Amino acid sequence: MVAGMTQSHLRISKAVIPAAGLGTRFLPATKATPKEMLPVVDKPAIQYVVEEAVSAGLDDVLMITGRNKRPLEDHFDRNYELESALQKKGDAGRLAKVQESSDLATMHYVRQGDPKGLGHAVLCAAPHVGNEPFAVLLGDDLIDPRDPLLKRMIEVQEQRGGSVIALMEVAPEQIHLYGCAAVETTEDSDVVKIGDLVEKPDPADAPSNYAIIGRYVLDPRIFDVLRKTEPGRGGEIQITDALQLLAQDEKVGGPVHGVVFKGRRYDTGDRGDYLRAIVRLACEREDLGPDFRTWLRSYVTEEM
Numbered sequence: 001m002v003a004g005m006t007q008s009h010l011r012i013s014k015a016v017i018p019a020a021g022l023g024t025r026f027l028p029a030t031k032a033t034p035k036e037m038l039p040v041v042d043k044p045a046i047q048y049v050v051e052e053a054v055s056a057g058l059d060d061v062l063m064i065t066g067r068n069k070r071p072l073e074d075h076f077d078r079n080y081e082l083e084s085a086l087q088k089k090g091d092a093g094r095l096a097k098v099q100e101s102s103d104l105a106t107m108h109y110v111r112q113g114d115p116k117g118l119g120h121a122v123l124c125a126a127p128h129v130g131n132e133p134f135a136v137l138l139g140d141d142l143i144d145p146r147d148p149l150l151k152r153m154i155e156v157q158e159q160r161g162g163s164v165i166a167l168m169e170v171a172p173e174q175i176h177l178y179g180c181a182a183v184e185t186t187e188d189s190d191v192v193k194i195g196d197l198v199e200k201p202d203p204a205d206a207p208s209n210y211a212i213i214g215r216y217v218l219d220p221r222i223f224d225v226l227r228k229t230e231p232g233r234g235g236e237i238q239i240t241d242a243l244q245l246l247a248q249d250e251k252v253g254g255p256v257h258g259v260v261f262k263g264r265r266y267d268t269g270d271r272g273d274y275l276r277a278i279v280r281l282a283c284e285r286e287d288l289g290p291d292f293r294t295w296l297r298s299y300v301t302e303e304m
C-alpha cells in the first residue's frame with residue numbers, strides 16, 4: 001500500500017463486469033446467446049463496455065458469467081483459425097478487428113452459478129478484488145464512448161473516498177424502472193451526496209427523478225454488507241439495498257456520492273433502446289453513416 005493512503009484511497013485498477021443475467025427481455029435471441037454478445041452495429045455490446053473500462057485506465061477486467069456465457073470468453077480470446085485464414089488472404093483490416101478484442105485487457109472470469117441478482121454477482125468478485133476500491137460496469141449498459149463517465153467517477157472516489165454511483169435524470173413516469181436516489185447537492189455541480197436509495201419505486205414514493213445507471217465505483221467494504229443482504233425486490237440480492245445501508249451509515253463503508261451523467265447512454269438489454277443505439281451509432285459512423293443516413297431519411301419520409 002502507498003504510504004499515507006488509506007485502503008479506500010488505493011489507486012483503482014480493477015473493473016468488474018456482471019454479465020450473468022438471464023436476459024429475459026430479449027428472448028428468444030438470448031435463449032442460447034448472452035444478451036451482452038448481441039451486436040451493436042458490428043461489435044458485441046460487451047466490447048464497448050470493456051473498451052470503456054480500459055479507456056478509464058482499468059485493464060484488469062473480471063467478468064461475472066453464467067450458463068451460455070462461453071461466447072463471452074471466446075470473444076476476448078485469440079481465434080487462431082480465423083486469424084490464419086485472414087492472414088493467408090492478406091486481409092490486414094479484418095485481422096486487426098479480430099485481434100483487437102483479445103489484446104484489450106487482462107481478462108478474468110468467474111461463474112455466478114445461480115443468477116441471484118446483481119448484488120450477488122458483485123459479491124462473486126470479492127476474492128479477485130480483495131481490499132481495493134473497484135469499478136463495476138453493467139454488461140448491458142452502453143455509455144457513448146464520447147461521453148466519459150467512469151473517469152470522472154474514479155476521480156470523485158479518489159477525492160471523497162467511499163463509493164460513487166452514476167445517476168441520470170429520467171422522466172417521473174420512468175423512475176419505477178430504476179433504482180432511485182434521494183440526494184443533497186455538493187460544491188461540485190455534477191456531484192451529489194446520496195442520503196437514501198430505493199429500488200424501482202412507485203412514482204408516487206420516488207424521492208427524486210435521479211435514476212441509478214450501470215456504473216459504480218465501490219469501496220470494498222460493500223462485500224461485507226452484501227454477505228448480509230437478504231434478497232429484496234424480485235427475490236434478488238440487490239446492490240441498491242447494500243448501497244442504501246452504506247448511504248445511511250457512513251461508518252459502515254464510507255459515504256456514497258453520485259455523479260450526474262448528462263451524456264448518451266443505452267440499455268442494450270431493452271429492445272427499444274438497443275435499436276436506438278444501433279441506429280444512432282450507425283448514423284454517426286464514417287464508413288456506414290453516409291449511406292445509412294440517406295436510406296433512413298427516405299425510409300422515414302416516404303414509408304412512415
Ligand code: UTP
Binds near residue numbers: 019024025120140141
Ligand atoms: P438486468 O436485470 O438488466 O439483467 O441486470 P437480466 O436479469 O439479465 O435481464 P432481464 O430483465 O431478464 O432481461 C443488469 C446486469 O446485471 C447482470 C446482467 O447480466 C446485466 O448485465 N446480472 C443480473 C448478473 O450478472 N447476475 C444476476 O443475477 C442478475
